Amino acid sequence: MSSVLEIVNISKDFGRISAVKNLSLQVSKGAVFGILGPNGSGKTTTLAMILGASNPTSGSFNWFGENGNHQVRKRIGAILEFPVFYPSFSAEKNLRITARIKEVSAERIDVVLGMVGLLERKHDAFKTYSLGMKQRLAIASAMLCDPEVLILDEPTNGLDPQGIAEIRTIIRDIAEQGKTIILASHLLDEVQKVCTDFCILKSGNLIYQGKVSDSEQSTTTEIEVGAADKDLEIHLRKIPFVQTVTRVGDYCRVVVLSGHDAAALNAYLNTMGIHVSHLITRKESLEEKFLSILNVQA
Numbered sequence: 001m002s003s004v005l006e007i008v009n010i011s012k013d014f015g016r017i018s019a020v021k022n023l024s025l026q027v028s029k030g031a032v033f034g035i036l037g038p039n040g041s042g043k044t045t046t047l048a049m050i051l052g053a054s055n056p057t058s059g060s061f062n063w064f065g066e067n068g069n070h071q072v073r074k075r076i077g078a079i080l081e082f083p084v085f086y087p088s089f090s091a092e093k094n095l096r097i098t099a100r101i102k103e104v105s106a107e108r109i110d111v112v113l114g115m116v117g118l119l120e121r122k123h124d125a126f127k128t129y130s131l132g133m134k135q136r137l138a139i140a141s142a143m144l145c146d147p148e149v150l151i152l153d154e155p156t157n158g159l160d161p162q163g164i165a166e167i168r169t170i171i172r173d174i175a176e177q178g179k180t181i182i183l184a185s186h187l188l189d190e191v192q193k194v195c196t197d198f199c200i201l202k203s204g205n206l207i208y209q210g211k212v213s214d215s216e217q218s219t220t221t222e223i224e225v226g227a228a229d230k231d232l233e234i235h236l237r238k239i240p241f242v243q244t245v246t247r248v249g250d251y252c253r254v255v256v257l258s259g260h261d262a263a264a265l266n267a268y269l270n271t272m273g274i275h276v277s278h279l280i281t282r283k284e285s286l287e288e289k290f291l292s293i294l295n296v297q298a
């Protein structure tokens with residue numbers, strides 16, 4: 001499948017804070033791609049960089065296989081911060097102004113208002129809109145230029161359950177038109193409900209990327225190992241199917257690549273001359289993993 005966005009080793013520092021660390025991602029055409037992570041994990045910073053609103057400290061990205069330029073930016077619709085509309089002007093008039101600023105045709109105003117269910121209310125003043133309607137108008141505004149890609153940052157923040165459901169339906173409808181959507185969210189549930197693909201960020205680090213459909217069964221296997229050998233940790237790090245090793249008291253906690261288990265780990269350590277005295281397996285679903293990330297930061 002062709003790639004719409006490719007990010008290669010992008011990082012962003014704000015003084016001493018590393019907001020995004022060596023992030024590499026690929027977004028395929030037609031995907032609804034979720035960037036999932038708790039507050040402060042680097043989602044907005046990532047979106048700002050790929051929109052050209054903030055310069056990466058290092059690394060690069062490209063849209064549609066081309067280098068960033070004005071033409072590329074016109075193929076992308078985005079809502080980063082809450083957009084500014086004139087309170088006493090109607091939705092239609094606000095979109096006319098947006099169309100002029102963006103130098104796009106006003107012909108699509110009714111189309112985009114229909115897309116977000118605001119056609120009937122298009123003559124009402126913006127200030128009479130509910131928060132959900134305001135957010136829907138923001139999506140309509142981003143869709144005015146008929147972009148190939150739509151970027152949304154926390155699109156359901158602050159909305160009531162009905163408002164949330166409406167926004168999610170609109171996102172799915174837009175995806176059905178064949179658009180690519182990139183959505184940042186701190187809500188696991190939202191990503192599972194609307195996205196096809198997702199990644200998880202934690203403190204600016206990418207810790208998972210995959211298909212949402214795979215993630216429902218996906219688990220990580222963590223094995224706690226103990227041995228008298230003082231170099232246990234060093235040996236564990238040499239094993240090819242070992243992903244991470246963390247020292248916890250007398251034991252080491254090891255995450256192994258899928259398809260490998262405690263028996264394989266034990267057998268490998270034996271070939272290294274290490275005799276295991278303690279071996280416990282813990283399986284964690286992706287959901288548990290994400291929830292534990294959220295708890296750590298809460």
Ligand SMILES: Nc1ncnc2c1ncn2[C@@H]1O[C@H](COP(=O)(O)OP(=O)(O)O)[C@@H](O)[C@H]1O
Binds near residue numbers: 018041
């Ligand atoms: N303009 C800025 N100046 C300094 N620090 C910033 C700035 N923008 C973001 N940060 C910091 O970068 C980190 C990531 O922030 P952000 O990308 O907004 O996270 P998220 O969108 O996932 O909540 C946070 O620690 C935040 O405080």
Ligand SMILES: [Mg+2]
Binds near residue numbers: 043044045153
């Ligand atoms: Mg954010």
